[in-house]
Amino acid sequence: MTQDQLISDYMNTGRIADLPTSHFIGGQSVPAANGKTMLSHDPGTATAFSEFARGNDQDIDHAITSACAGFEVWRSTPPAERCAVLNEAARLMRSQSHQLALVESIDSGKTLAEASGDIAGSARLLEYYAGASDKLDGRSVNLGNDNAAFTVREPVGVTAHIIPWNYPTSTLVRGIAPALAAGCSAVVKPAETTPFTALMIAELLVRAGLPPDVVNVVTGTGPEAGAPLVQDPRVQHVTFTGSVATGVGVMQQVAPNVTGLTLELGGKSPLIAFADADIDAVVEGAFWAIFSNAGQICSAGSRLVIHRDIHAEVRDRLIAKAQGMTIGHGLRNPDMGAVNSDRHLTQIDGHVERARSCGVDIVCGGHSLTDPETGLGWFYAPTILDDVAADNDAVLKEIFGPVLTIQVFDDEDEALTLANGTEFALAAGIYSRDISTALRMARRVDAGQVTVNDYWAGGIELPFGGNRKSGFGREKGIEGLDAYLRSKAITVAV
Template identity: 80%
Template sequence: MTADQLIATYFETGRPPDLPRDHFIDGRPAVAEAGDRMESFDPGRGVALADFAVGDAADVDRAVTSAVAGFGIWGATPPAQRCAILNEAARLMRAEAEQLSVVEALDSGKTLNEARDDIAGSARLLEYYAGAADKLDGRSVNLGNDNAAFTLREPVGVTAHIVPWNYPTSTLVRGIAPALAAGCSAVVKPAETTPFTALMIADLLVRAGLPAGVVNVVTGTGIAAGAPLVRDPRVRHVTITGSVATGVGVMQSVAPNVTGLTLELGGKSPLIAFGDADVDKVVDGALWAIFSNAGQICSAGSRLLVHRSIHAEVRDKLVIKARALRIGHGLRNPDMGAINSARHLAQIADHVENARKRGVEIVLGGTRVVDPDTGEGWFYAPTILDDLPESDDAVLREIFGPVLVIQVFDDEAEALTLANGTEFALAAGIYTKDISTALRMARRVDAGQVTVNDYWAGGIELPFGGNRKSGFGREKGLEGLEAYTRSKAVTLAV
């Protein structure tokens, strides 16, 4: 079915066709041991769209057991064959992109165009790591004597992937693609509000030639399914994207087993606009840095640090553009889609209401809204809070929604102090025409990735991850392979 047909079917029936609804274990759908089920909701309408299996420790045990057996097969598979299978998976993902995109938009609340970009990027991730699968070489070491020495790069074994709800497909693939390239197997626990694309992709991988058991998916809650997964001693590396509190809990859970860990956590990333910056570029950059995916992005540019000389002009132009953004159901392709859940919508609203009570100036938005076409759904208006002090709660805490905080600075030293003034250090954007200013700030700002004059510049070839409470470890780029391999030194006395 085409995207238009899928969308028409959904709006006519309230149910998308052919959704997978059970776990995916050992190469096929698997019902939950306890038989429990829960509903996933369409955020654009605020109604349930389908139910799915709720996993528990017994389901996790089955999945990890399957992954152990799968690793025995996949780890011994020739790298060139792993490369071919990952490339075939990328081909299938592109062939089935419209169905995956519709489900992604429907389940997460984002716009169809945003979902299409996510699927296209995920196919590219598979290709990128396919190209690395047969190049994970060791090195020959000169010990200065007649002994021969070399290193091997080996897969770590079974890996666990805890996937968030804001990017269900791309976050999944950026974790499992390098793991599979390295020869690891995987057990995936998608977020309970966005389970379906993970199940679809697991099936797609098997159809691409991946042996049964190499990728398994257990759906359900973090407490019932995620917790026993990360605690399982057979899991040798855990990759998780989530909140700081969740990350701390996972660190404590994996510690007894000395399990490897990649944490991608929160952010309060600054977009820094100097007085010489192109104002229109700053406005466009800031607009999409915070309102893409309704602000539900760990690396969103949620703080606009602007020089006093251009503050009023930037703010006023930004208000005009943000006010014009079209909000609506993601499948109708507006400018901005829905908030993923009623619970998260309430949290965003509480943040802004508390700011209002503190006397913060709200120059735009600050209210819950609905789809103007239907009067339904979980939406929050594009919101801008102006000229906040560095100690304000809205500056320091991650709101994770379409809420931009503006801070004003007078010189470079103050801009740097403000940029590094939170406990997060995930991303940063710098807008200036002065290359010296850009390079100085890029070196001094604490962030895992810095862009200049284009907030979303970069790509999958570059490492992604944060410092301090934004986490540790890197995904994407060649660095993304490091978590899934270990080095072994071999010396031969001759």
């Protein structure tokens, strides 16, 4: 079926044909050991469209046992063969992109265009790490004596991947692709509101030639499935993306086993606009930095830190653009789709209401919505909070929604103080025509990645991750392989 046919079928029936609803363990669909299921909702309509297995510790034990067996096979697979499997998986993902994007849009609430971009980027991730599979070499070391010494890079073993709901496909692939390139196996626990693309991709990988035990997916809740996964001593590395509070909990859970850990947590990232910046670029950059995916992006430019000289003009143009946005069900490809869940919608609204009660100037939005065409769904209006004090919770707390907070500065030192003024340090954007100013600020701002004059510049070839309470470790880029490899030194007396 074409994508238009798939969309029409879903809109008419409220169902998706052939959607996987069981765990994927050992290359097969496996129902929950306890027989329980959960409902999955379409955020664009706030109605359930399918159900899926509600896993527990028994299912996790089954999946880890499978992954242990898969690791022994996959670690011995020649690197060139790993490369071929990942490249074939990328090809299959592109051939199945219409269905994957449809499911991603319905399951998460994002627009079909955004979901399609996620699928295309994930296929590219598979290709990128396919190219690394046969290049993970060690080095020869000159000890200055008669001994011969060298290093080898070995896969760490079974890896666990806890996937968030805002980017269920791309976050999955950016973790398992380097793990597979390194020779590791994986057990995946997708978010309980977005389980389906992980199941579909696991099956796709087996069709691409991956041995059936290497990637396993268990669906369910964090306490029932995620916790036993990260606590299992057979797991050698955990990659987690989510909230700070849950990330701290994961750290505590893996500590007794001294398990490796990558944490990608929250953000409150600044987009810093100097007086000499290109106004058009600032408006466009700030707009999509916060309103892409309804602001549900850990690296969203949720704070516009702007020079007083251009503050009013940029603010007014952002208000006009925000008020002109189309909002609705993701399959109709509006400018902005739904918020992922009713619970999260309530959290966003709570943040804005607390700002309102503190006297913050809400110059745009500030309320929840429904789809104007159907009157259904979980939506929040594009919202702008103007000239907010540095100690206000709207500045300090991650809202994780379409809410832009504006802070005004008068000089470079004040801009830096404001930019570094939260507990997060994930991303930052700098807008200035003066390259010296931009590079000086790029060195001084605390962030894992900095872009200049284009907030979403960069790509999968660059490392991604944060400092301070934004987490530690890096994903994407060559650095993304480091978590899944360990070096062994070998010395031979000759």
